[in-house]
Amino acid sequence: MLLMDFSPLWLSLKIASISTAIVFLTGTFLARGIVRRQFFGKQVLEALFMLPLVLPPTVVGFGLLYLFGKNGPLGSLLLEWFNFQIIFTWYAAVIAAIVVSFPLMYQSASAAFLRYDRTLENAAYTMGASRWKVFWTISFPLAWPGLLAGLVLSFARGLGEFGATLMVAGYIPGVTDTLPLAIYFSVESGNEQQALLWVIIIVLIGFTTIYWLNNWSKKPWLNDPGKR
């Protein structure tokens, strides 16, 4: 056990952390910018954002392979400008995690920004606050419970991503072997003990996440953000 290579765990945590940070920022700002506005094509845009939630991960993987492959529209640009090929690197696993976890963050953030009374923002504007100040002092703190739920769910989703990651990052031990991939390939190579250890670790992380989130969302002050 002591001689076990823990790199899949660290790699998974690294990928999930980076993707969660990116998804948290983009999901929060996009939700804030879009959710209370009405504009042509809004429904289509939101359906596109949520699409990875209902698509099989292999379809997402296929799409990413097409976009970021050597001849793909984005892959060829990366190759031309930076002489960098992203497919079969851990960066590709980050992109896969971003795409599959984004809908969870966007959905949570949208609900969070609709949760509080908009009059509070208007009150801040009448008191001379800039848009930026209103966002950081009113909108963000009042939406925080929902944003945090989105962040936790996105992290868990990023950690457990398998199908799309396998297609765009492959299984290269020490390079792209995330926990879910390590489990699959351990079982395939007959190393069931190692697979079991990874399963226990990932179940523990997932269980702790959901348990904490469930408990936390039942706190009474969440129903009135002022009750702290």
Add this chain to the structure above:
Amino acid sequence: MLTASFKKQLDYYLLDIDLNVDNELVVLFGRSGAGKTTILQLLAGLSKPADGWIKLNERTLYHQGTIHHPTQRRNIGYVFQDYALFPHMTVKKNIQYGIRDENTAESRSHINKLVDMVSIGHLQKKYPHEISGGEKQRVALVRALAYRPDLLLMDEPFSALDEESRYQCHEQVLQLKEKWQIPMILVTHNREEAEKLADRILFIENGKIVDTN
């Protein structure tokens, strides 16, 4: 002094208002849906008129489709119907929110005077959910006056209060009106309240001033 003349098409009627408010308390009186709150929102810049102009102390806030001063730069105090106190901030933080430099001696003394006037000194460390409706109303009033607005707008500020709290708040508003020489506009559909507080009453019906008193 506030002078304004503006129009806005609402769902069922055209709002068409001419206003002249000196350093006095003007009450907009009318039934629900008459357009009273919309008038306050247009003055505060929370909604945009279709046409017309709004001037406050020689500053043109809005003129024929162009917003010269957005809400943030109008320096208007606004007491919302449900007070709109920030639930995640203490009473003290709520009051200080609109003040640019709350640490100057002048700011502190100004706020202390206001806080004393409406007797909410003991509430400063409390959160809005920990105080009563009447106290919330007083906090909202102090918050709206803390940054020395040029105009005070109050949208049904007493509608959620019981008889006793309402009476106390009426007295405090009358007191503030005496000390605070700025134009004040109060919206209500309570005739007794209108007659007690107003220097002038404007009767609003379907977006128009139909009578004055």
